[in-house]
Amino acid sequence: MPINPHPLPHPVLRSIPREQHVISRRDISPNALRVLYRLREGGFGAYLVGGAVRDLLLGLHPKDFDVATDATPEQVKSLFRNCRLIGRRFRLAHVVYGREIIEVATFRANSDDGSGDRELEDGRLVRDNVYGTIEDDAIRRDFTCNALYYAIEDFSVRDYVGGYEDVQARVMRLIGDPETRYREDPVRMLRAVRLAAKLEFTIEPATAAPIPLLAPLLGEAAPARLFEEMLKLFLSGHAVASFEHLEAHGLLGALLPETAAALRSNRSGALRRMLVQGLANTDARVAADEPVSPAFLFALLLWPAYCRALAGLQAQGMHAEEAQRRAADRVTLHQVQTIALPKRFSLPMQEIWLLQQRFSSRQRKRVFRLLANPRFRAAFDFLVLRLAASDSHAADVEFWRQAQLSSGDELSANLEAAGAAGDGEGDDAPTRRRRRRRRRPATASAE
Known part of the structure; x- marks a missing residue:
């Protein structure tokens, strides 16, 4: 197997204790807390992860609460009768509480164990179901601000890639080599500008630099996925900022x-x-x-x-x-x-x-x-x-x-x-309408 010329950084744990951050269980979905506690009672590690942790640190109100765990999807399903397993590219567990779905993902590894559960095609990650540790999981996430974990056992925030400081500084930073990460999934370029627009973050220079050059890679993304990304960009309340970021980073012409x-x-x-x-x-x-x-x-x-x-x-x-x-x-x-x-x-x-x-x-x-x-x-x-x-x-x-x-x-x-x-115009109006009706079949056939 070829050596990755741009290895991901080595994770270094920093634990931010409860008294040093603003996250309170009062601001977390009760259903997400139920999932976290049930997993802990089952003997598994369980953490609130990603955008919910980031938004809570910023004083925002997350719409979704995702959980990361060392339990496999099948083990999660065994703990929850209201659980269904979804996905082939990324195997996930959905724990359903009425209209609310708590998404539970097993820690992913960064290496291929030879099982065929991790596949790259032309540098793009098309399948990722090799499981690993929380450290592995942290460094495979896209942006540092999305690689933060809230631990239910002691209410600390765990940071392996410097995401806590980046949230405080309101900076978007990719984990690892930006060009490699964008080639793995070109839609990450749209996520960068969308999150920067939503959160009023600055995209740090190394993360921003490859975007104009790699923008054409969006042409290889599934058109249906790009439609969904467009709705997120423009119907989430930050349409003007999203448009300006797309222009500034050379992505408008690709979309x-x-x-x-x-x-x-x-x-x-x-x-x-x-x-x-x-x-x-x-x-x-x-x-x-x-x-x-x-x-x-x-x-x-x-x-x-x-x-x-x-x-x-x-x-x-x-x-x-x-x-x-x-x-x-x-x-x-x-x-x-x-x-x-x-x-x-x-x-x-x-x-x-x-x-x-x-x-x-x-x-x-x-x-x-x-x-x-x-x-x-x-x-x-x-x-x-x-x-x-x-x-x-x-x-x-x-x-x-x-x-x-x-x-x-x-x-x-x-x-x-x-x-x-106008009397004069009114007399010949029906004639003009008849002419349009005669032209329509020809126009329709041209379509």
């Missing part, structure tokens, strides 16, 4: 290549202003515990790409409506090759884009038809957001805002009074 290209070519910065404002709105909704649709999120993230594709098609002389549909399809098709955007989100995303053209209409039937469209509210919110890029939509925003507040009779009267439909 959203056509959006990154469109932002670079948009000299006025209008598209970026709109995108950042939309992400700020998303953060505000998450903070207020209001729902955010992934369809709306991706409509925002891919809008620059759509605008650029649309401009290119119209420059070729393509009719506006066909250009809009083709641009939407083209951007979606290219993006799903990197990120697996499900149709239940991509189709509403396209509808939000395609409805934008209809907000300039004041023809009575079209106004009422648009108000009745199930995507109207999302499309209108998107129109409002476009004001961050240009105030040219201000009149449309005001009209449709008032339209929503008016009764049907009031709206009809206002449209007639303003001459919005």
